[in-house]
Amino acid sequence: MPRLIILLGLLAGVLYSLHLLAKDYQAITAASKVIRALFKRDINAQNPTVPKVRWKRILLNDPIQCARYFYCELGREPENIMQRGFHYMLKLEPFEEDMAAFQAFNEAYNYGRLSPEQGSCKKGYPLCPLNAPLLFQIMKYLVRYP
Numbered sequence: 001m002p003r004l005i006i007l008l009g010l011l012a013g014v015l016y017s018l019h020l021l022a023k024d025y026q027a028i029t030a031a032s033k034v035i036r037a038l039f040k041r042d043i044n045a046q047n048p049t050v051p052k053v054r055w056k057r058i059l060l061n062d063p064i065q066c067a068r069y070f071y072c073e074l075g076r077e078p079e080n081i082m083q084r085g086f087h088y089m090l091k092l093e094p095f096e097e098d099m100a101a102f103q104a105f106n107e108a109y110n111y112g113r114l115s116p117e118q119g120s121c122k123k124g125y126p127l128c129p130l131n132a133p134l135l136f137q138i139m140k141y142l143v144r145y146p
Helices: 002-039 055-060 066-076 081-089 096-114 120-124 132-144
Strands: none
Touching: 002 055, 002 066, 002 081, 002 132, 055 066, 055 096, 066 081, 066 096, 066 120, 066 132, 081 132, 096 120
């Protein structure tokens, strides 16, 4: 019984970290649409109105590495617009206090991108009990339904 309670607590933390990641994604994509509409210029230009990603807070709520596993699998090949949006989040300049956590997610992404064998992300982040398709479905749900 205590193991089940611990597992449920860890999964709640995972869902919360994925929720934070989805909220930051929504804020960034909404801001990019507004910026493009107002200024008619490239979104990659430095603009202080673009929200920042709360990497440190996401990492603190990711005890079993599912958010990092998500980014590792994302590095294998972003297939759709939502996945490319999460990849874009890695290109934004992080806050100073988020730099170490940002590096953890960037390393996970690069690990997935550079590893040639299938299943290498699961070997790199074995604590996450979820598989990649389920993580992508959860993120798709969280992004679609705020």
